[in-house]
Amino acid sequence: xxxxxxxxxxxxxxxxxxxxxxxxxxxxxxxxxxxxxxxxxxxxxxxxxxxxxxxxxxxxxxxxxxxxxxxxxxxxxxxxxxxxxxxxxxxxxxxxxxxxxxxxxxxxxxxxxxxxxxxxxxxxxxxxxxxxxxxxxxxxxxxxxxxxxxxxxxxxxxxxxxxxxxxxxxxxxxxxxxxxxxxxxxxxxxxxxxxxxxxxxxxxxxxxxxxxxxxxxxxxxxxxxxxxxxxxxxxxxxxxxxxxxxxxxxxxxxxxxxxxxxxxxxxxxxxxxxxxxxxxxxxxxxxxxxxxxx
Amino acid sequence: xxxxxxxxxxxxxxxxxxxxxxxxxxxxxxxxxxxxxxxxxxxxxxxxxxxxxxxxxxxxxxxxxxxxxxxxxxxxxxxxxxxxxxxxxxxxxxxxxxxxxxxxxxxxxxxxxxxxxxxxxxxxxxxxxxxxxxxxxxxxxxxxxxxxxxxxxxxxxxxxxxxxxxxxxxxxxxxxxxxxxxxxxxxxxxxxxxxxxxxxxxxxxxxxxxxxxxxxxxxxxxxxxxxxxxxxxxxxxxxxxxxxxxxxxxxxxxxxxxxxxxxxxxxxxxxxxxxxxxxxxxxxxxxxxxxxxxxxxxxxxxxxxxxxxxxxxxxxxxxxxxxxxxxxxxxxxxxxxxxxxxxxxxxxxxxxxxxxxxxxxxxxxxxxxxxxxxxxxxxxxxxxxxxxxxxxxxxxxxxxxxxxxxxxxxxxxxxxxxxxxxxxxxxxxxx
Numbered sequence: 001x002x003x004x005x006x007x008x009x010x011x012x013x014x015x016x017x018x019x020x021x022x023x024x025x026x027x028x029x030x031x032x033x034x035x036x037x038x039x040x041x042x043x044x045x046x047x048x049x050x051x052x053x054x055x056x057x058x059x060x061x062x063x064x065x066x067x068x069x070x071x072x073x074x075x076x077x078x079x080x081x082x083x084x085x086x087x088x089x090x091x092x093x094x095x096x097x098x099x100x101x102x103x104x105x106x107x108x109x110x111x112x113x114x115x116x117x118x119x120x121x122x123x124x125x126x127x128x129x130x131x132x133x134x135x136x137x138x139x140x141x142x143x144x145x146x147x148x149x150x151x152x153x154x155x156x157x158x159x160x161x162x163x164x165x166x167x168x169x170x171x172x173x174x175x176x177x178x179x180x181x182x183x184x185x186x187x188x189x190x191x192x193x194x195x196x197x198x199x200x201x202x203x204x205x206x207x208x209x210x211x212x213x214x215x216x217x218x219x220x221x222x223x224x225x226x227x228x229x230x231x232x233x234x235x236x237x238x239x240x241x242x243x244x245x246x247x248x249x250x251x252x253x254x255x256x257x258x259x260x261x262x263x264x265x266x267x268x269x270x271x272x273x274x275x276x277x278x279x280x281x282x283x284x285x286x287x288x289x290x291x292x293x294x
Numbered sequence: 295x296x297x298x299x300x301x302x303x304x305x306x307x308x309x310x311x312x313x314x315x316x317x318x319x320x321x322x323x324x325x326x327x328x329x330x331x332x333x334x335x336x337x338x339x340x341x342x343x344x345x346x347x348x349x350x351x352x353x354x355x356x357x358x359x360x361x362x363x364x365x366x367x368x369x370x371x372x373x374x375x376x377x378x379x380x381x382x383x384x385x386x387x388x389x390x391x392x393x394x395x396x397x398x399x400x401x402x403x404x405x406x407x408x409x410x411x412x413x414x415x416x417x418x419x420x421x422x423x424x425x426x427x428x429x430x431x432x433x434x435x436x437x438x439x440x441x442x443x444x445x446x447x448x449x450x451x452x453x454x455x456x457x458x459x460x461x462x463x464x465x466x467x468x469x470x471x472x473x474x475x476x477x478x479x480x481x482x483x484x485x486x487x488x489x490x491x492x493x494x495x496x497x498x499x500x501x502x503x504x505x506x507x508x509x510x511x512x513x514x515x516x517x518x519x520x521x522x523x524x525x526x527x528x529x530x531x532x533x534x535x536x537x538x539x540x541x542x543x544x545x546x547x548x549x550x551x552x553x554x555x556x557x558x559x560x561x562x563x564x565x566x567x568x569x570x571x572x573x574x575x576x577x578x579x580x581x582x583x584x585x586x587x588x589x590x591x592x593x594x595x596x597x598x599x600x601x602x603x604x605x606x607x608x609x610x611x612x613x614x615x616x617x618x619x620x621x622x623x624x625x626x627x628x629x630x631x632x633x634x635x636x637x638x639x640x641x642x643x644x645x646x647x648x649x650x651x652x653x654x655x656x657x658x659x660x661x662x663x664x665x666x667x668x669x670x671x672x673x674x675x676x677x678x679x680x681x682x683x684x685x686x687x688x689x690x691x692x693x694x695x696x697x698x699x700x701x702x703x704x705x706x707x708x709x710x711x712x713x714x715x716x717x718x719x720x721x722x723x724x725x
Binding site: 082137140141144145148153232233236237238248249250251252253254255256257260 | 331333336337338339340341342362363364365366367368369370373374377380381382383385550551567570571573574
C-alpha cells in the first residue's frame, strides 16, 4: 500500500473498497451467469467431437480416454482401403458445383422476386415455401425416372441437379431478402449514370450482396456435402460415390468398425468445419442483415 | 493481362470440373465383356472384402463376364430395391435375404430359379432346409432366392466366468435363469443376462418363446397365430421378470451393438443374438466366450428359422445367363465355404460341411445341425405386414412389457391377432 493511500481519509478508503467489491461481484456474477453456462454448453457440444477424434486416433481395442499412443491406421484404412480418397473428391466436386449452381440461380431468382412486381409474385413465393414441405424421399421415383430419360443416373450430374432443385426455393427466398436490403436508389443512381440493369446489378448490387451470397453458398455446399439419400439412390458405381454413403459402409449389420467410422467422420467433418471457419464473419453479417431497420 | 489469365484459369478449372462430373469410364475391354451388376444387400467392413475377393476369382475363371459390385447397407437396401423396381432400374443380381423376399416377389421383380437349379451342378448340393425356407419365404410359389448361407439364434456366454462360478452350460430355460441369477452382482454392475429391448427385440423374444414352448407352427390349422399360446406367454413373462433383476436397466432400449458392448465389457455374462456376431465375439473375447443354442423348455425345443441369405436374379436383367453363372460360382463348394467361413455363417453348399473349418467350428456347426435338422419353425415372412407387426408394432409394446405397462399376455395377443389377420388377408388374396 502506498504512502498516499494511507493518508486518504477513512471514508474515501471505504468507498474505494466498496467500488472494488462491487467490481468483483459484477465479474463473478458475469462469470456465473454468462461464461459458466456457455462453457458447459461448449463442453456438451465438443464432447461428441472429442469422442470421434478419440476413436479415430487411438489404436483399435484401446479403452484409453486420451488418444495416446496416436495412430493414423484408421485414417489409412478409410482413405486408402475403403475408398474415401475417391468419395472425398466426388463430394468436393458435387458440392462445389451445387454451390455455384444454387448461388447463381438464387441470385437471378432472388433479384427478380425482390425487384420486379409481377402478377402472382406472392403466390409464387408461397409455392416456393410449400416445396419445403415435400420430403426428398417422395420425389425419388419421379426424379429417378426423369434422370433415367436424361441418362443422368450414375453420373455426378444427377446429384448436382437434384440438390440444386431441392435447395433453390429456400435459397431464392433468402436471396430475395438480401436483395431487398440493398437500397433500390443505389441501382437507380447507377442507371441514371448510364449503367444498364445488368451492369448496375453487377457493379453496385452484387458487391453489397456478399454476405448473402456467402450464406446461401455455404448452405448449398453443406447441404450437398451431407446429402445421403440422393447419392445412395442415383449412384451405383463405387467410383462415383460420396462421403456420406462411404461412411454408411463402415457400419455392417452386425459389425461396426468404430475406428474407421470415426476416422471417416473426421474426414466428413473437416470441409464443413473449414467452410464455417472461413465464412462465419459473412454468415453473421448475412444472418443479421435487415434485422435492424435504420 | 493478369485479369485475362485469371479468367482463362477460372474457365479451365470450370471445364475441368464439368469434365470430371461425367460418369467417366471408357468402354475399352468391358465392351467385349458381359457386364453384370451385383448389389450386395449387407455391405460393410466384414462382408465387402469377401465379395471383392470372390468377384476377382470369378472374373479370372470367367474372362467374358465382368461383375460390378455395388455395396448397399442392410438398413438402406429395402428402399434402394423398391426405388429401383419402381423406376425399372434393378441390378442383374442382388443379395436377398428371406426377410426381403416377400416384398420383391410381390412386386414381381425376381425370376424363378427352380429350372436353372434343376439343371445345374449345384442341384442336390444345397441345404434342403435352406431351400425350404427360401421357398416358404416366397409364399411357397417357387424358388426366387438361391440360398447361400444360414444363420441361427445362439446365446453367447462367458465360458471363463461360468467355469469360475462352477456353472455348467444351461440346457433348459430354468438352468439359464438360475445361472443368470448366480452370475449377477449388481453392486459390481455385473449381470447374468441381457434382454434385447430395442431394435430387433420382436423377433428375438418370439424365438425365445418358441424355443421354450416347443410349438412347431406359427399358425394352427385354422390360420390362427400360436404366438399367444399360454406356453409362449409364460416364457415372455419369465423373460420380462429378469429385467433389472439379472439384466441391466438400459436393456429396455438396447439393441445388438449395446448388448454386445456390455458383453465384451464384462457387464453381462450371456447375450442372445445369432451367428452374425461370431466374428465380433471371437475377436473381442477369443476362447473366453462360447456359444450355445437356445435352451429347451418343458416340452422340448423348437427353433424359429432365422433369415436365410442368398441371391436373386432380377427380371429386368438383360444378362440372366451370366447372372446365373455368377450365382453358381458363389454357391459352389469353394466359394461358398470361403465366404461362410469368413463371415461366420452356415454354408448352403452341403459339400462344405465336410470342410475342416466347419467341422471344428463348434457353435457354427451345432447351429448348422439344428438348421438342417428339419425341425425349424418357419416365421411367416411371406406376409407383407410381417415386418411391420414384428418391428414397428411389437418392439414398442415389448418395451411396455419390460416397463410393466403392458402384460405379457396382452403383448402376445396383440402380435398374434395382427399375424392372424395378416394371414387371413394373405389367404384371401393368394388362396
